[in-house]
Amino acid sequence: MQDMVENGGRRTQLLRGVLDLCLLTVMAEGPAYGYEMTRRLGARGLSMVGEGSIYPLLGRLERDGLVDTHRAASDGGPPRKYYELSSLGRKALREGVFEWETTRDAVDAALGLTATEVTA
């Protein structure tokens, strides 16, 4: 546990469990290519430095049918692969967000109880 705290492993593990939801969320704003999604995540305060890459995850989302893809010209650049939510992806996002909120609330409650016990 000490290693996990010192090496920032906890953040990585937490992010690993929800990065797919983050990607689906930024895709819900509109179709985006890989780097565009990195930008959108960054705008929400989520940096990928020191974390996993989004590319394998995008491949997995595509393979699982949660995103649709098409190639189109980007602004002044070469054609890019755009990802957008499929109907299955929207459903997965709704369910995932619900699971996240449920888990987060339970953890918040547990941590709040612990904090009370520690400070008492």
Place this chain on the structure above:
Amino acid sequence: MNSFVAACRREWRRLGVPEAVANEMASDLQADLAEAEADGVSPEEVLGNGYFDPEGFAASWATARGVVAGSPRPETGDPHRPWARLSATLVCGVAALVGLVVVVAGRQSSTAVAGVAFRRSAVPGMPSVPGVLVEPQKLFMAHHGAAFALVGGVLLLAGLAGLAVILLVWRPWRGRGRGPSPDRDIGMPSYL
């Protein structure tokens, strides 16, 4: 070409990723890295930890897309193939059971004929005519009982041998999920 992208291409070639797919991934990666550079964004921000391990990154991406040649697609990547195993178990089990039934029936048929020879007539008032009431199928079994027992024995042995082989190959007592995952097969870090 960016050296990172070049390293990825080499890895995709090594893994047998179809050329068209590799071209597409390389093109997207190249364009993303060029755009990030123009924005003053570090490659690490785009690639995460994969930036420090291009081969692992490339393998991870290709595997996630299910385009690595010779490896099972991740969604069907259970190394134990449960349906095939279940079907084989069912076939061998049925063969063993049928074999057992045939062996027992073949053995009983010869004694059944002897019993039938002393059966009495079921019609009141009619004299008993031993041997007349023998049923044709029982006679057939009596004459061919040995052959049936032989066929049944072969079926039984084949079924049991099949079950033994399945148990040896599957080894359920070692627990599920001990086999390497498709990701580990190609020796890559688990980025996601």
